[in-house]
Amino acid sequence: MLVAPTSHDLQVVLRTAGVALGWFSAAMAALAGLALSVGDVNTATAIAVGAAPGLILGVMARQLPSDRPVTWTLGMVAAVATWGGCAVVGSVPLWLSGHYVGYHHALFDAISGITNTGLTLVADLDHLARPLIAFRALLELAGGFAFVVVATALFAAPTALESSLAGGSQRAERVLPRTGRVLRRARLLLGGLFGIGVVVVATMMLVAGVPVATLAWHAVSIAAAAATTGGFAPQSDGMAAYHSAGVEAATIVLMVGAATSLGVWVMASRGRFRAILHDLDARVFAGSLLVTLASIVFGLARAGTFDTVAPLARHGLFLTVAAATTTGLSTVDPVVLVNDYGTLAPAAMVAAMTIGGMFASMASGVGALRVGLLGKGVVTDMRELLRPEGAVTRQSWWRLGERELVTDAHIRSAATIVALALAAILAGAMALLWTDPTIDLRVALFSATSAVTNTGLDMPALRPDLGVAVTLGHAALMLLGRLQWLAVFAAGGFLFAALRGHR
Amino acid sequence: MPGRDRPRLAQRATGPRWRAALLGITWVVAMVAVLGLAGLVLAWLATVIL
Numbered sequence: 001m002l003v004a005p006t007s008h009d010l011q012v013v014l015r016t017a018g019v020a021l022g023w024f025s026a027a028m029a030a031l032a033g034l035a036l037s038v039g040d041v042n043t044a045t046a047i048a049v050g051a052a053p054g055l056i057l058g059v060m061a062r063q064l065p066s067d068r069p070v071t072w073t074l075g076m077v078a079a080v081a082t083w084g085g086c087a088v089v090g091s092v093p094l095w096l097s098g099h100y101v102g103y104h105h106a107l108f109d110a111i112s113g114i115t116n117t118g119l120t121l122v123a124d125l126d127h128l129a130r131p132l133i134a135f136r137a138l139l140e141l142a143g144g145f146a147f148v149v150v151a152t153a154l155f156a157a158p159t160a161l162e163s164s165l166a167g168g169s170q171r172a173e174r175v176l177p178r179t180g181r182v183l184r185r186a187r188l189l190l191g192g193l194f195g196i197g198v199v200v201v202a203t204m205m206l207v208a209g210v211p212v213a214t215l216a217w218h219a220v221s222i223a224a225a226a227a228t229t230g231g232f233a234p235q236s237d238g239m240a241a242y243h244s245a246g247v248e249a250a251t252i253v254l255m256v257g258a259a260t261s262l263g264v265w266v267m268a269s270r271g272r273f274r275a276i277l278h279d280l281d282a283r284v285f286a287g288s289l290l291v292t293l294a295s296i297v298f299g300l301a302r303a304g305t306f307d308t309v310a311p312l313a314r315h316g317l318f319l320t321v322a323a324a325t326t327t328g329l330s331t332v333d334p335v336v337l338v339n340d341y342g343t344l345a346p347a348a349m350v351a352a353m354t355i356g357g358m359f360a361s362m363a364s365g366v367g368a369l370r371v372g373l374l375g376k377g378v379v380t381d382m383r384e385l386l387r388p389e390g391a392v393t394r395q396s397w398w399r400l401g402e403r404e405l406v407t408d409a410h411i412r413s414a415a416t417i418v419a420l421a422l423a424a425i426l427a428g429a430m431a432l433l434w435t436d437p438t439i440d441l442r443v444a445l446f447s448a449t450s451a452v453t454n455t456g457l458d459m460p461a462l463r464p465d466l467g468v469a470v471t472l473g474h475a476a477l478m479l480l481g482r483l484q485w486l487a488v489f490a491a492g493g494f495l496f497a498a499l500r501g502h503r
Numbered sequence: 504m505p506g507r508d509r510p511r512l513a514q515r516a517t518g519p520r521w522r523a524a525l526l527g528i529t530w531v532v533a534m535v536a537v538l539g540l541a542g543l544v545l546a547w548l549a550t551v552i553l
Binding site: 192196249252253256257260265268269270271273276286289290295296298300302307308309310311312315316317320321401503 | 513514521524526527528529530531534535538541542543544545547549550553
């Protein structure tokens with residue numbers, strides 16, 4: 001029997017999402033103050049107009065009772081409400097900036113920012129007001145922080161894979177006690193990565209000759225884009241605008257750091273390097289990086305894009321990390337990527353984007369761990385075929401220094417997410433092909449993968465003249481990909497039960 | 504052996520916080536350095552073979 005959620009359940013969702021929205025809006029208000037301090041009254045007003053309703057909702061949410069337990073399902077529904085609310089609030093300043101053809105493009109950009117995708121439909125990016133560049137960075141920082149917390153505390157779902165990852169959580173378990181520790185660790189990780197990133201990137205930019213007047217805006221934007229896998233660059237030339245190997249090297253370290261899971265960071269900070277070398281998640285991620293690097297380097301050499309070692313290694317390494325960490329910063333113009341980079345290199349990038357970073361890191365994609373477990377499932381099946389009838393085959397895997405057995409439930413859970421991601425990529429590509437007959441299958445697949453995996457690497461398919469349906473369709477795919485499907489299923493179920501369930 | 508690291512992350516961190524941060528950053532930088540070296544070797548191989 002389907003049971004409708006109670007008013008207490010609704011209060012928990014509204015309070016959790018409302019408080020998160022309130023914090024986000026408070027950060028927006030602070031940014032409005034910054035815009036005012038640099039004399040940009042128009043942008044300050046636009047950001048304040050967006051922040052005001054969020055602040056009011058945040059204050060109202062605080063009046064709701066806080067003694068109710070936040071269960072897994074309610075936490076998931078609250079996560080969907082939070083992302084949706086922040087996207088709507090965040091779209092207001094973008095829309096008011098006058099850099100968008102319509103509101104749907106501003107909403108697309110806000111969703112792209114809050115889901116750490118990095119795709120943009122902004123018109124005349126090079127003349128975007130500097131406080132708005134900082135606002136995009138704020139969207140990325142908020143999205144990255146919230147994702148680590150949600151992924152670590154809430155994606156510990158009642159399904160088998162996630163349950164074992166969280167050490168046996170149950171659907172009815174209160175998630176908040178665990179969230180407190182995760183919040184502290186996520187704050188430390190993101191604060192550390194972003195703080196160090198700003199200093200190092202600014203230094204490298206100074207060496208590269210970026211004018212001091214714009215240095216801080218660029219450093220904050222690029223550090224936020226790399227340290228959260230957000231991938232938004234403040235210039236239409238992307239990373240190529242800086243012509244600096246130093247800036248690229250610093251960015252690569254930040255991107256790899258952001259795609260490393262909180263658990264692996266904790267192990268590394270305790271010097272448990274041997275345990276990391278055995279960790280299935282870390283192994284598959286490292287393997288994905290190496291295979292992608294080899295494919296891109298050989299692909300670019302074969303296509304004749306570069307014929308000397310230094311640029312081949314430099315561009316190959318940057319594009320590999322940008323794709324595999326689902327960051328999407330790029331050293332190459334989208335048109336050049338289509339015309340001069342051959343087929344093998346973009347194909348390798350599509351594969352790397354789909355796999356993505358480690359489970360519960362700031363990166364999206366299906367997750368290295370899920371791919372690793374699927375591989376374990378294939379090996380198990382093959383062994384069972386080769387062994388005598390009745391023999392039991394068991395596979396194990398290492399997770400954060402602990403050995404676990406591979407179960408059918410693990411593999412089913414991983415396979416479901418992988419299958420859904422692949423279906424979404426195909427659906428997105430079909431939508432692009434339907435609406436724009438001039439683009440080819442390669443471009444459509446690349447762009448759809450980029451959206452579904454929240455990467456943001458662009459081939460010239462998502463343009464400022466994109467229609468409403470495809471724009472909103474891709475925005476929905478970005479949200480689905482970021483919330484890892486489970487949250488959206490939970491929210492859909494909650495809504496359905498509210499409408500049709502027994503009271 | 505990794506199995507001796509139990510319980511997984513429940514044990515409290517020991518030592519100063521700066522040491523933990525340094526170890527974490529060292530790990531990531533080392534990973535990137537290995538990747539960079541692999542990139543150079545692969546690029547050299549690609550230019551020689553192709």
